[in-house]
Amino acid sequence: MERGGNGDANGKSTTATWTNLHRPIYERATRHPFILAIREGTVDIAAFKRWLGQDYIFVRDFVPFLASVLLKACKQSDEPSDMEVILGGLASLSDELSWFKSEASKWDVHLYTTAPQKANLEYCRFLQSLASPEVSYIVAVTAFWAIETVYQESFALCLESGSETPAELIDTCRRWGNAGFGQYCQSIQRIADRCLEKAPSDEVKKAEEVFLSVLSYEINFWNMSCGES
Numbered sequence: 614m615e616r617g618g619n620g621d622a623n624g625k626s627t628t629a630t631w632t633n634l635h636r637p638i639y640e641r642a643t644r645h646p647f648i649l650a651i652r653e654g655t656v657d658i659a660a661f662k663r664w665l666g667q668d669y670i671f672v673r674d675f676v677p678f679l680a681s682v683l684l685k686a687c688k689q690s691d692e693p694s695d696m697e698v699i700l701g702g703l704a705s706l707s708d709e710l711s712w713f714k715s716e717a718s719k720w721d722v723h724l725y726t727t728a729p730q731k732a733n734l735e736y737c738r739f740l741q742s743l744a745s746p747e748v749s750y751i752v753a754v755t756a757f758w759a760i761e762t763v764y765q766e767s768f769a770l771c772l773e774s775g776s777e778t779p780a781e782l783i784d785t786c787r788r789w790g791n792a793g794f795g796q797y798c799q800s801i802q803r804i805a806d807r808c809l810e811k812a813p814s815d816e817v818k819k820a821e822e823v824f825l826s827v828l829s830y831e832i833n834f835w836n837m838s839c840g841e842s
């Protein structure tokens with residue numbers, strides 16, 4: 614069986630190679646106008662509230678997806694520390710769901726009567742398909758890395774010096790833009806790259822397609838938050 618190999622001739626890892634190769638779509642996901650508007654202090658608060666209500670629904674569906682990644686790590690990973698990284702991520706979702714509830718009450722967003730919008734439903738359906746036992750650990754962990762990294766890069770942008778993020782949105786940006794979350798994303802990236810290095814080329818190809826799908830679902834999610842469907 615052919616091996617996928619790790620990265621390009623310059624010694625870049627597979628995920629770093631993809632990020633460069635697919636730079637235009639990667640930037641559409643990580644520098645979306647919704648995020649740039651937060652950073653510039655011009656975000657429409659109705660859009661922010663829409664994002665908040667929809668993201669709570671998404672995170673609830675992210676829990677079983679991540680549980681499926683954990684299960685695959687336990688069964689398919691040759692590295693015991695993978696399980697600890699994924700378990701840490703899963704455990705932090707409990708705190709994240711509580712954060713959504715307190716943030717929603719602050720903004721008068723009614724989480725339990727918010728219906729999922731089309732882009733969210735489609736993204737959640739995609740997560741459900743990735744949770745299938747037929748999807749390999751390599752593909753699932755690549756999706757996990759991409760999903761977390763889009764939020765990390767996006768919200769970190771709103772915390773950079775020179776940004777004019779409104780004070781009442783700083784807490785939201787810190788949740789995903791903080792340095793600790795950045796290190797957590799790097800740990801997931803190292804897992805994905807290690808797996809991709811040893812993977813057969815057809816699995817590497819599938820993982821790259823899933824990476825691109827995640828970027829496109831993320832763009833649709835931001836568009837939905839801006840009021841476009």
Ligand SMILES: Cc1ncc(CN)c(N)n1
Nearest residue numbers: 668671672760761764834
């Ligand atoms: C849509 C979306 N993508 C990613 C994340 C980060 N877990 C999130 N909360 N929501």
